[in-house]
Amino acid sequence: MNDGQGRGGALWWAELPRRIPPRVPGVRMVSWGSLPEQVASARHWCRNGTRLSYDRAYPLIAILTELHTNALRHSASGQPCGRVRMEMAESQGSFRIAVTDDGARAGAPHSVPEVGDGFGLRLVERLATDWGWSGTPGHPLTVWAVVDPRAPLGSDEAGPAPVPNRAPAPGGRAPEVPAQRSAG
Template identity: 45%
Template sequence: MPHRFPSGGTGTRTAFFGSQPSQSAQIRSWCQRGVRLPAHRAFPVLVVVSELVANAWLHSASGAECGRVRIQMRHLLERVLLVAVTDDGPRPGQTVCLPRLTPEADALATCGRGLRLVDRLSVEWGWDGEPGRPLTVWAHIDPYAPAHESVEA
């Protein structure tokens, strides 16, 4: 059974940001304030949110002029945070792109590692929605989990 991101509720922080990559620093700042953790503990959250937002901008109407992303964060348990990024759905005429891990990328490739990073830094991740409509990609993150010895992402 998929883990759905709750649509609201106590403790859920929600913000909307536009389609400009120049907003990346503002998004990270909003997340840092929201998690209320020291920088070294917040790092996995910031990386995951940055990757999910970048994918929304690249693969959906969120990256088009007047596009936007919705970011939600919520503490689930003492140590686990739930983060979710909702896009604006596919761009008109664009093939629907669903979030999935691709085979290991070529070590010299310039892209294709984002969801692998999300996978490595999350307890679990997934997506909700209907293909062809806005999608929400979510991740459960334990900022106290030990770092992987080798991150091949």
């Protein structure tokens, strides 16, 4: 049984977050634990990484909060010793955030992120210029979103945004940061 002790007797969650050396220059990477309290620290990590004013960084912070919380609620990441990995990159003024979970909980049905009756992914849909997921249901999934902090926020009067096909891009990788959202 896991008693929460890590290397050298320290509590395992005290070792998190842990920065991960980026594979690609300009990409910030970090690993968080399974504690819901770490979502607040992830918001600070995100804001500090953007170097934007709070009002401009808010859509990205809100999306990161939703994706991190979903990983903790709906995957093995929220169980003891679970992890949530995040990546953030900036390209041409837009930011791409990606949150990777630990896969399905033991005995839980395999699901994929989709806009449903809940509020969370509707928020992501409204604030992101694009979003999607990659991975195999039941295994770790990466949910990504692209945010242009210069774009005006969507209006409820405009009606729901069209939902593009959310299937992963060829090779299981999310597309690069687009300069703008494609129509339709």
